Amino acid sequence: xxxxxxxxxxxxxxxxxxxxxxxxxxxxxxxxxxxxxxxxxxxxxxxxxxxxxxxxxxxxxxxxxxxxxxxxxxxxxxxxxxxxxxxxxxxxxxxxxxxxxxxxxxxxxxxxxxxxxxxxxxxxxxxxxxxxxxxxxxxxxxxxxxxxxxxxxxxxxxxxxxxxxxxxxxxxxxxxxxxxxxxxxxxxxxxxxxxxxxxxxxxxxxxxxxxxxxxxxxxxxxxxxxxxxxxxxxxxxxxxxxxxxxxxxxxxxxxxxxxxxxxxxxxxxxxxxxxxxxxxxxxxxxxxxxxxxxxxxxxxxxxxxxxxxxxxxxxxxxxxxxxxxxxxxxxxxxxxxxxxxxxxxxxxxxxxxxxxxxxxxxxxxxxxxxxxxxxxxxxxxxxxxxxxxxxxxxxxxxxxxxxxxxxxxxxxxxxxxxxxxxxxxxxxxxxxxxxxxxxxxxxxxxxxxxxxxxxxx
Amino acid sequence: xxxxxxxxxxxxxxxxxxxxxxxxxxxxxxxxxxxxxxxxxxxxxxxxxxxxxxxxxxxxxxxxxxxxxxxxxxxxxxxxxxxxxxxxxxxxxxxxxxxxxxxxxxxxxxxxxxxxxxxxxxxxxxxxxxxxxxxxxxxxxxxxxxxxxxxxxxxxxxxxxxxxxxxxxxxxxxxxxxxxxxxxxxxxxxxxxxxxxxxxxxxxxxxxxxxxxxxxxxxxxxxxxxxxxxxxxxxxxxxxxxxxxxxxxxxxxxxxxxxxxxxxxxxxxxxxxxxxxxxxxxxxxxxxxxxxxxxxxxxxxxxxxxxxxxxxxxxxxxxxxxxxxxxxxxxxxxxxxxxxxxxxxxxxxxxxxxxxxxxxxxxxxxxxxxxxxxxxxxxxxxxxxxxxxxxxxxxxxxxxxxxxxxxxxxxxxxxxxxxxxxxxxxxxxxxxxxxxxxxxxxxxxxxxxxxxxxxxxxxxxxxxxxxxxxxxxxxxxxxxxxxxxxxxxxxxxxxxxxxxxxxxxxxxxxxxxxxx
Numbered sequence: 019x020x021x022x023x024x025x026x027x028x029x030x031x032x033x034x035x036x037x038x039x040x041x042x043x044x045x046x047x048x049x050x051x052x053x054x055x056x057x058x059x060x061x062x063x064x065x066x067x068x069x070x071x072x073x074x075x076x077x078x079x080x081x082x083x084x085x086x087x088x089x090x091x092x093x094x095x096x097x098x099x100x101x102x103x104x105x106x107x108x109x110x111x112x113x114x115x116x117x118x119x120x121x122x123x124x125x126x127x128x129x130x131x132x133x134x135x136x137x138x139x140x141x142x143x144x145x146x147x148x149x150x151x152x153x154x155x156x157x158x159x160x161x162x163x164x165x166x167x168x169x170x171x172x173x174x175x176x177x178x179x180x181x182x183x184x185x186x187x188x189x190x191x192x193x194x195x196x197x198x199x200x201x202x203x204x205x206x207x208x209x210x211x212x213x214x215x216x217x218x219x220x221x222x223x224x225x226x227x228x229x230x231x232x233x234x235x236x237x238x239x240x241x242x243x244x245x246x247x248x249x250x251x252x253x254x255x256x257x258x259x260x261x262x263x264x265x266x267x268x269x270x271x272x273x274x275x276x277x278x279x280x281x282x283x284x285x286x287x288x289x290x291x292x293x294x295x296x297x298x299x300x301x302x303x304x305x306x307x308x309x310x311x312x313x314x315x316x317x318x319x320x321x322x323x324x325x326x327x328x329x330x331x332x333x334x335x336x337x338x339x340x341x342x343x344x345x346x347x348x349x350x351x352x353x354x355x356x357x358x359x360x361x362x363x364x365x366x367x368x369x370x371x372x373x374x375x376x377x378x379x380x381x382x383x384x385x386x387x388x389x390x391x392x393x394x395x396x397x398x399x400x401x402x403x404x405x406x407x408x409x410x411x412x413x414x415x416x417x418x419x420x421x422x423x424x425x426x427x428x429x430x431x432x433x434x435x436x437x438x439x440x441x442x443x444x445x446x447x448x449x450x451x452x453x454x455x456x457x458x459x460x461x462x463x464x465x466x467x468x469x470x471x472x473x474x475x
Numbered sequence: 476x477x478x479x480x481x482x483x484x485x486x487x488x489x490x491x492x493x494x495x496x497x498x499x500x501x502x503x504x505x506x507x508x509x510x511x512x513x514x515x516x517x518x519x520x521x522x523x524x525x526x527x528x529x530x531x532x533x534x535x536x537x538x539x540x541x542x543x544x545x546x547x548x549x550x551x552x553x554x555x556x557x558x559x560x561x562x563x564x565x566x567x568x569x570x571x572x573x574x575x576x577x578x579x580x581x582x583x584x585x586x587x588x589x590x591x592x593x594x595x596x597x598x599x600x601x602x603x604x605x606x607x608x609x610x611x612x613x614x615x616x617x618x619x620x621x622x623x624x625x626x627x628x629x630x631x632x633x634x635x636x637x638x639x640x641x642x643x644x645x646x647x648x649x650x651x652x653x654x655x656x657x658x659x660x661x662x663x664x665x666x667x668x669x670x671x672x673x674x675x676x677x678x679x680x681x682x683x684x685x686x687x688x689x690x691x692x693x694x695x696x697x698x699x700x701x702x703x704x705x706x707x708x709x710x711x712x713x714x715x716x717x718x719x720x721x722x723x724x725x726x727x728x729x730x731x732x733x734x735x736x737x738x739x740x741x742x743x744x745x746x747x748x749x750x751x752x753x754x755x756x757x758x759x760x761x762x763x764x765x766x767x768x769x770x771x772x773x774x775x776x777x778x779x780x781x782x783x784x785x786x787x788x789x790x791x792x793x794x795x796x797x798x799x800x801x802x803x804x805x806x807x808x809x810x811x812x813x814x815x816x817x818x819x820x821x822x823x824x825x826x827x828x829x830x831x832x833x834x835x836x837x838x839x840x841x842x843x844x845x846x847x848x849x850x851x852x853x854x855x856x857x858x859x860x861x862x863x864x865x866x867x868x869x870x871x872x873x874x875x876x877x878x879x880x881x882x883x884x885x886x887x888x889x890x891x892x893x894x895x896x897x898x899x900x901x902x903x904x905x906x907x908x909x910x911x912x913x914x915x916x917x918x919x920x921x922x923x924x925x926x927x928x929x930x931x932x933x934x935x936x937x938x939x940x941x942x943x944x945x946x947x948x949x950x951x952x953x954x955x956x957x958x959x960x961x962x963x964x965x966x967x968x969x970x971x972x973x974x975x976x977x978x979x980x981x982x983x984x985x986x987x988x989x990x991x
Contacts (some may be wrong), residue, residue: 147709150710152708159712161712163773369879474703
């Protein structure tokens with residue numbers, strides 16, 4: 019009896035005395051070192067409060083990162099290479115680049131350097147709610163006007179290695195607003211953060227979030243589809259009335275012209291017509307395969323392009339159609355079953371999509387998951403069996419393609435902008451943390467100088 | 476014989492009646508009105524008043540010591556040094572004064588102008604005068620003039636409440652006295668509800684009757700960029716979109732209101748308020764844009780550049796974070812604390828303290844020095860204006876380098892220019908309205924108080940509040956309850972109600988217990 023008790027107590031205490039690896043943590047790589055990286059004293063951390071004052075001290079866009087494991091998509095994993103950044107762009111990736119006094123040098127000591135993480139579906143950086151209530155279609159709402167550069171969540175996401183983000187309209191309206199792409203340059207003004215090279219996108223939402231409980235319309239998926247259909251028809255009518263006015267105007271005399279009145283300008287229809295003209299691309303929030311196919315039908319009827327399907331949990335059922343239309347999918351990795359609409363999914367379904375060749379980009383739709391986005395990619399690797407590089411692409415290059423920014427950022431190549439993140443371990447491991455976040459060659463987060471991640475002590 | 480006597484009697488009575496008649500006429504037409512006039516003059520405008528031995532704040536920003544001010548009725552007549560004052564000469568009408576004040580050691584400032592006052596207005600606009608901007612597809616739900624409708628719920632009235640403030644004034648005497656006690660004699664009244672709230676009014680606090688108090692009935696059309704909740708528009712972007720649509724609607728209405736329906740492609744709806752809005756977009760009249768935070772400041776910038784407007788602005792304590800043109804008219808509620816949702820709050824006590832004590836005062840002082848036309852307003856505490864904090868904050872920024880001349884200019888000359896009353900208000904000069912305040916110290920002294928104020932010549936005296944000693948509030952031992960204290964209802968002075976006493980002293984239940 020006593021022996022059994024003694025055994026139990028012994029094993030109980032052994033767990034505390036022994037090393038943590040006794041509890042089953044798998045060491046894929048060596049343990050993360052706690053040594054602080056040797057950064058130049060010229061730069062100081064961006065403090066979360068008083069950002070405008072400290073934002074000026076991130077460096078001038080010239081940087082030399084020495085001795086890192088660089089994850090490039092075209093040249094593979096380069097171990098022990100140096101990276102030189104000049105004027106915010108990647109200038110050179112080679113071994114043993116000579117340092118000089120004018121450029122800030124950071125010795126990364128073998129840590130992994132990945133392209134800055136990009137999240138293509140969030141709602142951070144906006145003031146208040148991201149939904150325009152009371153309207154079924156809000157195509158004239160521009161999310162850029164709601165940008166809140168003081169949002170703390172921007173800084174929190176920097177601590178996870180995220181460098182660029184697309185803030186979308188919510189999913190309360192069938193036709194939502196025009197989305198906003200910005201880089202997380204904490205402390206700067208909105209004009210410096212917003213990136214206008216990205217493709218203009220319009221948010222569409224199908225499904226149950228869109229049901230109008232006050233008026234009863236739309237209440238079904240067919241109703242939602244008819245709202246979008248009718249709105250496009252009205253937009254085309256509006257265009258017709260303007261064309262007929264312009265014909266009359268060009269044919270008429272000055273006397274007749276005095277009596278002519280142009281139709282009233284309507285910003286909603288003009289935004290919808292932009293999608294038909296190819297100036298804007300649709301991004302559709304949907305869960306069900308049936309309504310996605312219907313949306314593809316609408317896009318062909320009116321001639322607008324679909325940029326991506328968001329949270330498309332049943333994508334695996336229509337993988338062939340998605341591949342044929344070349345529509346990427348922006349999804350969670352393993353978050354599902356939070357409502358009936360989102361139930362028919364499994365993370366292994368992503369493997370089916372991957373094998374069919376549909377481009378997957380991960381999104382978080384929350385600032386909480388965004389801080390651990392590298393783990394999401396790690397989970398994806400485990401479920402789909404893709405390689406490290408492919409898994410990294412889903413959080414970097416594929417998201418950049420969805421946003422139309424893949425020419426400028428999203429991967430580590432000479433000539434692209436220097437949006438980088440440094441992790442102190444394998445980038446897809448749950449044990450590694452982001453220790454340095456760099457945007458356009460300037461340091462925006464440094465864990466050695468801000469270990470509390472912005473929280474007051 | 477008898478006839479002669481009779482005729483003599485009649486003549487005398489006729490003469491007596493005649494004399495009586497003439498005197499009565501004289502009384503009612505000449506003497507009484509003159510007397511009444513004098514009374515009238517002394518109660519509202521005391522005729523000629525002279526203040527002696529005061530220091531006067533001149534329009535140039537300097538002080539004129541040992542001087543006098545002569546006010547005639549509602550206007551200032553003359554200012555000069557005491558040495559130039561001629562000795563009183565009864566033959567010279569100019570040296571006759573109804574009231575003389577010897578105010579040695581006191582300082583006379585021009586009356587301050589409150590550019591941001593949300594009091595003095597009735598809460599609910601009258602029935603039939605509220606027009607709402609319906610949320611669906613940008614149409615205005617209006618009423619024809621024959622069918623006034625009830626005001627709709629607040630949810631629907633979010634966007635467009637074109638309220639003519641001048642028709643809804645409620646001038647409260649106590650509130651006016653509070654303003655005058657702080658040195659203000661003019662107020663700019665802003666409508667409080669809705670995004671496109673309505674037109675603002677400028678009043679003088681001389682009277683509680685609107686027809687006498689209003690100086691400028693419609694000065695600005697105020698636009699608050701604050702979005703509503705659960706109704707269109709509920710985002711800042713929605714505010715901008717609805718303002719853009721409103722502009723298009725007003726231009727379209729202007730073009731089509733005289734045409735037949737056949738020629739108007741999008742139809743016509745009878746909407747007179749669109750006519751009211753039109754001159755503001757063509758810059759004939761001026762907007763006043765109110766921004767509560769830096770996000771609204773940015774969208775205001777974008778909107779006014781897009782529509783090429785030159786609005787007056789009303790700001791917030793962090794207005795210095797974005798560049799504002801140096802010659803723009805800006806109303807600045809002088810709050811030296813970051814707001815609750817600001818990036819400078821909620822990030823540690825040390826950071827917040829630093830922001831309150833050094834960063835904000837320095838930045839705001841710099842902002843005031845570098846911008847020409849800032850009007851200072853009192854920060855708001857709930858729905859009321861907090862004048863005490865205004866003067867405390869003025870003293871703080873004076874320590875950071877802002878001169879008294881700058882401050883007084885921001886309280887008098889700049890608001891007068893903003894509100895278009897510079898001809899008769901804003902400084903102490905001959906010909907302007909006699910609205911001045913007499914402080915017993917300069918305002919940089921925390922103990923400065925208004926002793927005497929003139930609002931268009933009408934005097935108001937204020938006594939210093941009594942200083943209370945806290946000893947007065949100490950409890951004496953006599954007040955403590957004794958052990959055998961009596962139950963309430965019994966008068967301790969001796970007058971006892973017999974019936975009550977019987978009931979209370981000998982209730983059935985208590986009697987039993989007290990025996991034990």
